[in-house]
Amino acid sequence: MLKLNSLQNRRTALAILVVGACAIAPIVAGVLDEPYYINLFARLMIWAIAAISLNLILGYGGMISFGHSLYLGIGAYTVGIFAYYDIYNFYLQLTTALALGALIALVFGGICLRTRGVYFIMITMALTQMVYFLSISIEEYGSDDGLIIYVRSELGTDLISFDNPIHRYYLIFAAMIACLYFSHRLIRSRFGYVIRGTRSNETRMEVLGYPTFRYRLVCFIIAGVMCTLAGVLSANVEKFVSPDIMHWTRSGELIFMVVLGGMASIMGPITGALVFWLLSEFFSRITEHWHLIFGPFLILVVLLSPRGIDGLLSIKSSSND
């Protein structure tokens, strides 16, 4: 048995709990005969992937991007537009989406990262808003009504398909685990140490000879690409994409998930996404106007527990470590 008296063990326990819950959700849904829950958890894991990617730049890199929902939009719209022209090949859709996400992150990151502090926040927000308005103004792809995707991505095999909810679920689950593992390895690599170094003291890293701009830009691109993947998966769950996916409140919610779970912790984003969803379910049962409770709750979390759930885990553990 794990003893829950050290921070490391508590973190491991939480990780097992959260990942385990995601792993068995379809089985539980099957037993309860509530297939609705499968898609709900699938959506949750897509949020988690987006939050994991945001955590790379926000948590580890200290870059407060208020425009991360942009990449969800890129991923989802790429699938949507391909499907609009009757091209359903998943691999083609995926590579195009990721390449596009990388390119946009390269250009936007190149612009944003020239600035600091509050300028960075506002510019990431403004650039995402720009693409949001672009998606609204293109009538060919549905403008603000959005684009219905009639056929999901085709994997080119009969064994697994996005149309089967269970298959779809575990594809997304696999993607989430892959992203989790990737970010775990990334931040423990030399690259990860440089990124974390630039967060705490950029000048020092520069003096040590690291081209910090390039490191930050690469990190920005990795996060963008990972979030684009979440967008691609989202299009396949919803069979629909609209400019709403890029709305600035989405970016805000993503930030909140990361902060709620605990910034710069590996499991933080997933825990954050899960708790965010539980809270929104809980509050929306109390009243239809649940933002009325949720808004002040968010403020309280910021004021009282800036290190999020991961921060709560470390309470009292210091005496035992």
Place this chain on the structure above:
Amino acid sequence: MEWALLVEQILNGIQFGVLLFLLAAGLTLTFGIMDLVNLAHGSMYMLGAFVGATIFLWTGSFIIALLLAVPLVAGIGIVTEVTTLRTLYQRHHLDQVLATFGLILFFNEMVQVVWPLDGLTVPFPDYLTSTVPLFFGIDYSVYRLMIIGAGIVVAIAMWALVTRTRLGMLIRAGATDRTMIYALGTNIRLLFTLVFGIGTALSALAGVLMAPILGANSGMGEQIIIVAFVVIVIGGIGSIRGCFIAALITGLIDALGRSFLDVILALFIPVNAAEAAAPAISSMLIYIFMTCILFFKPQGLFGAQTQ
């Protein structure tokens, strides 16, 4: 005919620019002086529109609406500052962003509870519905001219306040070195609250003025607040002068882009393609402009090299 349209669109651009100035001035002050990123500034604009519209519909007098709504909303702003925002001044920007995001969710929802879900529509005040003939034989709305006039008056008043009064001196000093004016014995809490109140009042004024044109809707604040961010980023954070110039440029680019971009593009590419591309590009124009400015001047046009 082209000329008449051009003049009309220039006036529309100035009117939009003036509106942006009213919003961005408060933002740039709160950021420059308190180092606070206040996303919820747009909520005060929205509240201004709702409260102003309600009072106008009750009393039938636009003047009373203006005189009551602005102080009322400024009061709400001050209460928010004292209860919530004050604790955030020393915090990291991320905390400020998240907490004020929470405020936005709260105010947007509150507005939906108190007022009808689809918002309010407000008529123009009777004496301002007419149009006046201007040069080139165009008729322009008196109401929109009034907004331009009000904006210019406010801009001059702000300039006088910042450069010619003791309060303005403290504001400028606060923007340069917060700790120092505190050490010199200024009641900094009061100063912050006062500045926040002024910013909120300007934002509320913009809301009241725009209600007859746009109506009052939940979420109307964020649409425009992001453009106001663009304005202060272009103008340079903390600079009222930069804010005014950037607001006018942004307003003009937006208005002229929306009406003439297809004509301009048609000079270079086929008319069909130009007409198809123009709406998409014109919606991005101000952001592209911001990007260009930042590429050459990362601190904005009039930004001070702070910290």
